[in-house]
Amino acid sequence: MVFTGVFTIFLTFIEGHTYDFQQVLPPFVIATSCFIFTLNLVYQEFNTGSNKLIGDTYYSEEKYKEACDRYNKIEKHVNNRFYKTIFPPSDTFLSNLYMAYGDSKFRLSEKEEALTLLNKSLEYAERGRLTSYQWQIHYKIGQIKEEEGKLEEAYNDYKKSIDIIEDLRGLVKIAERREAFFENKADVYVKMVFLCLRLGKDEEAFNYAERAKGRVFLELLGTEKVKVKARPELKEEEKKLLRKIRAIEAKLREGRGAGERYIRELGEVMEEYDSLLLKIKEDDPEYYSLRKVDPLTINEVQGFLKENEVLLEFFVGERPVAFIIHKDSFSVVEIPMDKEELVDKTSELRARIKMITGVKRVSNEIYNGLIKPLEPMLNGKELIIVPHGILHYLPFNALHDGKEWFVEKYKARFMQNASMLRFLREKGKAKIETAFVVGNPTKDLEFAEIEAKKVADKFNVKPLLRDEARKEVVVEGSKGKDILHFSCHGMFEAGFPRFSRLMLADDNLLVAEVYNLDLNADVVTLSACETGLGGLTNGDEIEGLTRAFMRAGTPSVIASLWSVDDESTSELFLRYYDGRGDKVERLRKAQIETMKEYAHPFYWAGFVMFGEG
Structure with missing residues (x-):
């Protein structure tokens, strides 16, 4: 277009002044110069865009020196006075440029220059009200300040980052979207937890740990249930x-x-x-009714605890730590195992249990590293364990102290976070009157069918067996019952946890469908395989059948951590229903009795009580 304009001007002068080249030539030279100047600016704009693209590619590949070279060229272009006048870069472009440039410098240990660049990025982000950039910049600045030993300044930047994240999070109204929103933000909370511990702000560390785990589930429990109506x-x-x-x-x-x-x-x-x-x-x-629920403070958690209870909350970040809360005291203990060792040993223990081979060595190693340092604060107490990260998959009952199993020493139940206490304590029932029992819908679990008949006899109800256990009948029949007992196949889908399911006679009961059940049960017993497993997100959300049944209306779920044996499981649950005491104590005693007949933890340690006891 510029070339066409220049050529038109030239022709105009030629036509008007056919032979007077002295008059024609100067305007032509001026127009040509303008054309070349404009072309150069266009080239610079193109060059800036391509350098940004190449620089961002280097940055994503962690080639920070090469990224810095490209970002440096861009900075020179965008600071050119004529360039800024004709192609003024947006606040978004500049904030993004300086954030990536500053972070690259930080990773090259050029901290002073990194801070200068990140502060420029923050200036443009604040001017453009770019909150999605602001939390990242404060986080990166906080990391630099922490490495420089300026801990209070780092604390302030981490806090600003988290405050922005919390505000943005509140704008997301659907549970699944909130989970996705948190995926790339968990590291800020991890950094904050351990910085608070370094600063002696132990109670704040606990609060940030609670904010980092299972928040969406907590908000689901705290939100009135709305049945989704589809077109x-x-x-x-x-x-x-x-x-x-x-x-x-x-x-x-x-x-x-x-x-x-x-x-x-x-x-x-x-x-x-x-x-x-x-x-x-x-x-x-x-x-769009998912409400924001703030986690409990330590004082509030203590208000929900009974005198004989202790809440043991783990947090696995840079290293594992344990928050130990009694009715009248609070303490923090660093675990003498690094994260990698904990992951490796947990994976080994699970593998050995599934193969029904020797477990005591690795089981004892985990116990000595994870539980032994806490023993003086746990003995004689009923435990409410809040795992984190890999510990959601650790079979605590199968840990061994060298003399006896964990389940023989401790009465324990599990929660996804401590703040669930406020909702679950309200739901437990003092009196059990009705039961709903499903057994062997797929016709290939002989002992599950025997188990279902005997459990049904205890409550004087007729079980749904084999072809009777159709999905429609199960959904309708489970409403309003005090106890739900499922003796059937269960399946965990690691890649798509909302498709984890119980297998019924004519169809599967999916996690996504369990959420919509209308339950008022005191306990749901899932005498099936892998029903306690769930997909783990960065926000420590465990998506699976346990969470779905609790959202559907029950405060307690008994579920399994692996594919269990039909016969030993049947015997375990018959002992559970014959037992005395509260739900946790009856499950514990049933496991101890079952281990006398089946010594290996594979047969009895897989079942766990989630929720209220």
């Missing part, structure tokens, strides 16, 4: 996808060829179904 066309699409899932699963069960293709197809359809569920929720304005 007919979305409901039909949901049915179609569920039919697809069942058809592919049937092919996989039948062992037809092209297994890998079917697994890939199943993953694709599950992902599509996951997206549809979000679309249904977002389509229903009434669903």
Whole structure:
């Protein structure tokens, strides 16, 4: 376009002054110079964009020196007075540039220059009200200040970062979106927890630890349940996808060829179904009711504890720590195991349990590192354990102190965070009158069927066995019952935890569907495989059947941490229902009795009480 304009001017002068080149030439030279100058600016703009793209690529690949070289070239261009006048860069562009440039300098240990660049980034982010950048910049500045030993300044920056995150989080109204929102922000809370401990702000450290784990689940418990209403066309699409899932699963069960293709197809359809569920929720304005629930303070937690209870909350960050809360005291203990060792040993223990091979060596090593330092503060108390990270998968009852198993020493139940106490304590029932029992819907669990009949006899009810345990009947029959007992197959889907399920006679009862059940049960017993497992997010959210049943209306769920044995499980639960005491004590005694017949932890340590005891 510029060239066309210049050429037009030239022709105009030629036509008007055919032979007077002295008059024609100067305007032509001026126009040509303007054209070349403009072309140079356009080239600089293009060059700036390409350098930014290349610099960001180097940054994402952790090639920080190369990234800095590119960002330095961009900075020179954007600070050019003529360039700034003609192509003024946006606050978003400049804040993003200086943030990546500053962080690259920090990772190259050039801290002073990094701080200068990050403060420039913050200036543009604040001017443009770019809160999604502000929390990141404060976090990065905080890291530099902490490394320089300026701990109070680092604390202030981490706090500003978290305050912004909390404000942004409150704007996200759907549970799944809040989980996704937190995925790249958990590290700020981890840094803050350990900085607070360094500064002696132990109570604040606990508060930030609580904010970093299971917040969405806490808010689900604290929000009035709203049944999602889907438009007919979305409901039909949901049915179609569920039919697809069942058809592919049937092919996989039948062992037809092209297994890998079917697994890939199943993953694709599950992902599509996951997206549809979000679309249904977002389509229903009434669903936008997820309220913000603040975690409990230490004093508030102590108000919910009984005299004989101690809350043991773990936090696995830079290193594992334990917050120990009694009715009248609070302390923090650093665990003498590093994170990597804890992960490796937990994985080894689970593997050995599943193979039914020797476990006492690794079990004892974990006990000595994780529990032994805490023993003086735990003995004689009933434990409420709040795991974190890998510890959600650790079978605590299978730990061994060299003389006896953990379950023989301690009465323990588990929660996703301490703040759940305020909601679960309100839901427990003093009197149990009704029960609903499901047994062997798939017709291949002989002892599960025997178990279901005997459990039903104890409550004088008729169990749903085999073909009777159809999904529609189960959903309707479970309403209003005090006890729900499922003796059936369970399956955990690691990649798509909302598709973890109980297998019924005609269909699967998915996690996504359990959320919508209307329950008022005192306890749900899942005498099935892997029902206590869940998909773990960076926000320490455990998505699975346990969480779904608690959201559906029960304060207590008994579930398993691995694929369990049919016969020993049946015996364990018959002992549980014959026992005396509260739910946790009855489960504990049943496990101790079962280990006399089945010595290996595989047969008795897998079941855990989640929630209220």
